[in-house]
Amino acid sequence: MGESMVDQSGPMRVLVTGGTGLVGRAIEHVVKEEGGAREGEEWIFLSSKDANLMDMGETQAVFLKHQPTHVIHLAAMVGGLFKNMRANLDFWRNNIYINDNVLQAAHEVDAVRVVSCLSTCIFPDKTTYPINETMVVLHCSE
Numbered sequence: 001m002g003e004s005m006v007d008q009s010g011p012m013r014v015l016v017t018g019g020t021g022l023v024g025r026a027i028e029h030v031v032k033e034e035g036g037a038r039e040g041e042e043w044i045f046l047s048s049k050d051a052n053l054m055d056m057g058e059t060q061a062v063f064l065k066h067q068p069t070h071v072i073h074l075a076a077m078v079g080g081l082f083k084n085m086r087a088n089l090d091f092w093r094n095n096i097y098i099n100d101n102v103l104q105a106a107h108e109v110d111a112v113r114v115v116s117c118l119s120t121c122i123f124p125d126k127t128t129y130p131i132n133e134t135m136v137v138l139h140c141s142e
Helices: 022-032 056-066 081-086 088-108
Strands: 012-017 041-045 070-073 113-116
Touching: 012 022, 012 056, 022 041, 056 088, 070 088, 088 113
Parallel strands: 012 041, 012 070, 070 113
Antiparallel strands: none
């Protein structure tokens, strides 16, 4: 995805896959409610209703429709602990299809940047349920 192929002076269109998930909704809130978007930027938040990203044809079609210059790739097949244990091969394969299709479609529309975020699950042993994002504490070391 060479930068020389894309006109950097044109409008920036950011396509967010997984736009209705936890991280996608947080980005949407920052962009739309907290004024996080710069002037001239267009943000598109996709959900699974917009395209089945496991299907290359649907992925290409949604990328051709929106012509993103930038992609934040958050979409993934996710599930609870027992679903993951029961169908771990399905999770792995379907997420491989999603990731490959998104990267290929981004390449085909000459996207300048793609940022991909891996999906994971958390299951703390001492908590109350249901778990929400306020209960997750990130520990970072230097």
